[in-house]
Amino acid sequence: MSGFNNKEKRAGAGKWVQRPDQQADLEKRQWAALRRRYEWKDSYDENGVAPRDEDLENELFGEENHVHTGINFAKYEEIKVSVKSAEGEQIKPITSFDEADLHKVMKENIELAKYKVPTPVQKYSIPIITSKHDLMACAQTGSGKTAAFLIPVLSQLFGRKNLAAPRPQPGVRKMKAEPLVLILAPSRELATQIFDECRKFTYRSMMRPCVVYGGADPAPQRDQLARGCDVLTATPGRLRDFLDRGLISLRRVKFLVLDEADRMLEMGFEDEVRSIVQKSDLIDDGTRQTLMFSATFPRRIQDLARDFLAKGYIFLTVGRVGGTTSDITQKILYVEEEKKRNQLVEMLLKQPPSRTLIFVKSKRGADSLDEYLYKQGFPTTSIHGDRTQREREDALISFKNGRAPILIATSVAARGLDIKNVMHVINYDLCDQIDEYVHRIGRTARVGNKGLATSFYNENNADIACELVRILMECNQEVPDFLQSYMGDMINDDYTGAGASNVYGRSNTWDDSNNNHRNNQNRDALSPRRFQPPNSYAQGPPINSPQFTSQSERGFPVVNLPKANNQYHSEISHGYSSPHMNQNFNSDDGSRNRPLPGNNWESPVQQEAQKPWDPTAVPWK
Numbered sequence: 001m002s003g004f005n006n007k008e009k010r011a012g013a014g015k016w017v018q019r020p021d022q023q024a025d026l027e028k029r030q031w032a033a034l035r036r037r038y039e040w041k042d043s044y045d046e047n048g049v050a051p052r053d054e055d056l057e058n059e060l061f062g063e064e065n066h067v068h069t070g071i072n073f074a075k076y077e078e079i080k081v082s083v084k085s086a087e088g089e090q091i092k093p094i095t096s097f098d099e100a101d102l103h104k105v106m107k108e109n110i111e112l113a114k115y116k117v118p119t120p121v122q123k124y125s126i127p128i129i130t131s132k133h134d135l136m137a138c139a140q141t142g143s144g145k146t147a148a149f150l151i152p153v154l155s156q157l158f159g160r161k162n163l164a165a166p167r168p169q170p171g172v173r174k175m176k177a178e179p180l181v182l183i184l185a186p187s188r189e190l191a192t193q194i195f196d197e198c199r200k201f202t203y204r205s206m207m208r209p210c211v212v213y214g215g216a217d218p219a220p221q222r223d224q225l226a227r228g229c230d231v232l233t234a235t236p237g238r239l240r241d242f243l244d245r246g247l248i249s250l251r252r253v254k255f256l257v258l259d260e261a262d263r264m265l266e267m268g269f270e271d272e273v274r275s276i277v278q279k280s281d282l283i284d285d286g287t288r289q290t291l292m293f294s295a296t297f298p299r300r301i302q303d304l305a306r307d308f309l310a311k312g313y314i315f316l317t318v319g320r321v322g323g324t325t326s327d328i329t330q331k332i333l334y335v336e337e338e339k340k341r342n343q344l345v346e347m348l349l350k351q352p353p354s355r356t357l358i359f360v361k362s363k364r365g366a367d368s369l370d371e372y373l374y375k376q377g378f379p380t381t382s383i384h385g386d387r388t389q390r391e392r393e394d395a396l397i398s399f400k401n402g403r404a405p406i407l408i409a410t411s412v413a414a415r416g417l418d419i420k421n422v423m424h425v426i427n428y429d430l431c432d433q434i435d436e437y438v439h440r441i442g443r444t445a446r447v448g449n450k451g452l453a454t455s456f457y458n459e460n461n462a463d464i465a466c467e468l469v470r471i472l473m474e475c476n477q478e479v480p481d482f483l484q485s486y487m488g489d490m491i492n493d494d495y496t497g498a499g500a501s502n503v504y505g506r507s508n509t510w511d512d513s514n515n516n517h518r519n520n521q522n523r524d525a526l527s528p529r530r531f532q533p534p535n536s537y538a539q540g541p542p543i544n545s546p547q548f549t550s551q552s553e554r555g556f557p558v559v560n561l562p563k564a565n566n567q568y569h570s571e572i573s574h575g576y577s578s579p580h581m582n583q584n585f586n587s588d589d590g591s592r593n594r595p596l597p598g599n600n601w602e603s604p605v606q607q608e609a610q611k612p613w614d615p616t617a618v619p620w621k
């Protein structure tokens with residue numbers, strides 16, 4: 001299997017080299033599994049620290065990939081943390097990275113990553129993991145859960161040369177990968193992102209990270225494994241495949257991490273995870289630690305998760321299980337199905353150029369909205385399960401580098417993705433599950449930054465109404481008129497917000513039976529008597545709102561706002577002129593066989609990236 005389908009072969013790698021302006025993209029256009037990582041060559045100084053590799057250091061820790069902490073970073077301190085241990089274990093949190101018992105190389109990497117203070121989940125997970133406990137941890141989106149497991153896990157392995165995987169000897173062609181750390185993630189994009197974090201934190205160490213994930217050519221993944229693999233990130237399907245082919249053995253795994261653990265234990269993934277954990281050669285002699293992380297953990301999944309954890313595991317919660325961050329301004333607009341497109345276009349026209357992620361419910365819906373917006377002149381691309389992996393990776397690169405700052409996505413992009421300066425998440429189609437809502441909107445407002453999430457709501461979304469109101473109230477967000485009838489349910493309901501879960505006994509987290517109960521209530525609540533779509537919302541906000549007439553008012557580049565949809569295109573070609581507007585390029589960047597409005601879109605987005613963002617000032621409130 002080459003990993004390319006016929007369509008991709010036709011598009012052909014040869015063709016996209018025709019675009020000299022995209023040289024930078026081309027260089028990055030390789031399978032994520034091939035990205036450079038530190039290659040340990042047995043050369044280290046008297047302190048056991050290996051030499052620097054400046055090019056790699058710039059790539060891993062450079063500005064381009066760095067998500068700056070936001071003005072609300074310090075607010076993390078106010079969030080209530082709860083640590084429950086079946087064995088009554090007391091955990092003393094660290095207050096600084098210096099104070100933690102971490103390897104010198106890890107401390108240097110933390111500094112390179114510009115992490116000054118640990119986030120709450122890190123303050124607790126570092127001592128919990130280094131004191132050899134299994135852990136189930138639940139903390140808000142964007143609060144640093146990846147580093148919360150990578151830092152303590154990897155640090156313990158650094159400097160232990162006898163543990164590092166043997167590197168292939170000259171003449172030895174086949175070598176089974178025997179990782180010490182196995183990290184499972186539910187999506188390919190998330191797996192490659194975690195791999196990137198592994199590349200950062202294993203820098204200058206002898207631990208070699210690899211990633212295996214579906215949809216991509218397996219050959220380069222196999223080759224990388226054969227060069228030595230200590231830290232393996234994987235999606236379950238491809239891992240199972242490689243296990244069956246005898247390319248990987250899990251007999252040396254010391255740390256098993258389930259990222260987005262609640263998703264990994266849901267239907268669709270659970271069997272695969274069980275088969276990996278229970279029916280492979282995964283070590284099970286009591287020495288392995290199992291760690292689970294997510295922003296959401298429904299009660300039913302908490303119960304399931306215990307099958308995989310040692311008896312004395314610790315349950316760490318930062319804030320309410322399943323809660324979201326108050327740094328996101330959440331807006332819910334009443335929009336009938338047939339008015340969604342117009343409403344969306346109006347919103348996009350009114351906002352300053354900003355990286356925007358639009359969620360839809362189906363793959364076809366994503367394609368069709370992408371096509372529609374593109375024809376209106378918006379620089380869009382899309383990501384969903386029917387696109388080839390090559391297209392998916394390219395779409396993400398285009399979104400990240402600002403070439404296509406509007407990404408239309410299905411739920412494949414809902415969890416875990418950490419993309420710098422996503423300023424606006426739009427739920428064009430609201431999801432059915434509140435947990436998915438929490439993950440979707442969590443793509444903005446990361447590490448103390450602010451963000452905006454706008455959701456289109458209509459009677460098709462009644463199932464989520466009650467829980468949505470709960471989230472809005474909990475975060476002190478405005479509850480729109482058409483949802484106010486659900487507020488009564490909340491007032492009678494004893495929810496205590498941050499840190500409310502009582503995980504070792506029965507919990508007051510929102511369990512599924514509760515959800516069903518609520519959903520039935522929701523349907524009742526939708527009787528015509530209770531449900532009145534307000535006219536103001538049905539119409540949508542006025543176009544050309546007088547509150548916001550020029551982008552320059554908010555410090556954005558001086559570009560007159562277009563007055564009608566079809567002017568957006570000319571506005572872009574005028575304001576952000578592009579030499580490529582009329583050229584017919586082949587698809588090479590996830591933008592579906594068509595030219596994008598041009599390079600210059602990058603600059604406003606990138607410039608803006610550095611500016612403070614005040615979502616409350618956005619005009620369609």
Ligand SMILES: Nc1ncnc2c1ncn2[C@@H]1O[C@H](COP(=O)(O)OP(=O)(O)OP(=O)(O)O)[C@@H](O)[C@H]1O
Nearest residue numbers: 067115117118119141142143144145146416418447
């Ligand atoms: N202590 C820290 N100081 C500054 N930045 C940090 C710190 N820890 C993590 N970050 C950064 O915060 C961002 C979000 O981290 P991460 O993706 O791990 O969040 P998460 O909690 O896993 O979110 P999600 O629930 O959406 O998966 C990353 O860009 C990461 O580099």
